[in-house]
Amino acid sequence: MNLDLLVEDLVDSEEARDRRMLDKLHTVQSECHHLEEILDAFLQFARVGSLDLVSVNLNTLVTSFLDFYRPQADEAGIDISPHLEPGLPNIGGDDAVLRQMLMNLCRNAAEAMPEGGRLEIQTAVDNDHVALVVIDNGHGIDTAARERMFETFFSTRPSGSGLGLPTVRKIAQAHHGTITCESEPGQGTKFTIRLPIDTPAES
Numbered sequence: 133m134n135l136d137l138l139v140e141d142l143v144d145s146e147e148a149r150d151r152r153m154l155d156k157l158h159t160v161q162s163e164c165h166h167l168e169e170i171l172d173a174f175l176q177f178a179r180v181g182s183l184d185l186v187s188v189n190l191n192t193l194v195t196s197f198l199d200f201y202r203p204q205a206d207e208a209g210i211d212i213s214p215h216l217e218p219g220l221p222n223i224g225g226d227d228a229v230l231r232q233m234l235m236n237l238c239r240n241a242a243e244a245m246p247e248g249g250r251l252e253i254q255t256a257v258d259n260d261h262v263a264l265v266v267i268d269n270g271h272g273i274d275t276a277a278r279e280r281m282f283e284t285f286f287s288t289r290p291s292g293s294g295l296g297l298p299t300v301r302k303i304a305q306a307h308h309g310t311i312t313c314e315s316e317p318g319q320g321t322k323f324t325i326r327l328p329i330d331t332p333a334e335s
């Protein structure tokens with residue numbers, strides 16, 4: 133906040149010295165923002181422990197997530213098509229944490245499509261699991277990066293935290309689920325999360 137106030141003080145000044153100071157302040161501001169993002173990502177990663185799982189419907193969750201995410205996607209030229217299986221059974225889940233998982237996957241997809249592209253989000257029944265599938269037609273992941281992408285702090289982006297996918301995997305595992313990835317460099321990437329269907333306790 134103090135930085136913002138300093139910038140505000142200098143922003144209308146015509147003096148060369150103030151302009152130079154303003155340039156430096158903008159650099160500090162953007163570095164602070166970057167650190168804030170890393171810290172957020174790290175806290176998010178650390179926070180996923182044992183969860184209180186309640187009955188959650190992934191179709192409802194995806195729909196409400198998209199209400200929130202669509203404007204951002206539109207702005208980035210990303211066309212979202214949801215394919216949600218009707219009558220999808222519930223899973224045992226933590227709503228807020230699952231939203232975070234979707235957000236991380238969509239953010240990565242968007243970063244792989246800097247010029248815009250197509251993002252498909254599917255839900256489907258897969259035996260005794262529900263599958264959540266996120267597909268983009270971005271730049272894809274080469275074999276070397278695919279081998280390391282779930283490592284904490286591994287990133288191919290200059291300003292990446294390398295915590296997005298480790299967090300997604302941790303969230304899937306905290307739901308007794310799995311994550312798999314298929315990717316074709318230059319074509320796109322598909323992430324599949326499988327979470328066990330919620331079977332009501334026998335009475």
Ligand SMILES: Nc1ncnc2c1ncn2[C@@H]1O[C@H](COP(=O)(O)OP(=O)(O)O)[C@@H](O)[C@H]1O
Nearest residue numbers: 240241244272281287288292293294295296297
């Ligand atoms: N949808 C995707 N398309 C292409 N590459 C991806 C995608 N998702 C993840 N990656 C690769 O996996 C790496 C790790 O992702 P992540 O853990 O979210 O860290 P970050 O986004 O901070 O780099 C990324 O740097 C990128 O190389």
Ligand SMILES: [Mg+2]
Nearest residue numbers: 239240296297
């Ligand atoms: Mg990421």
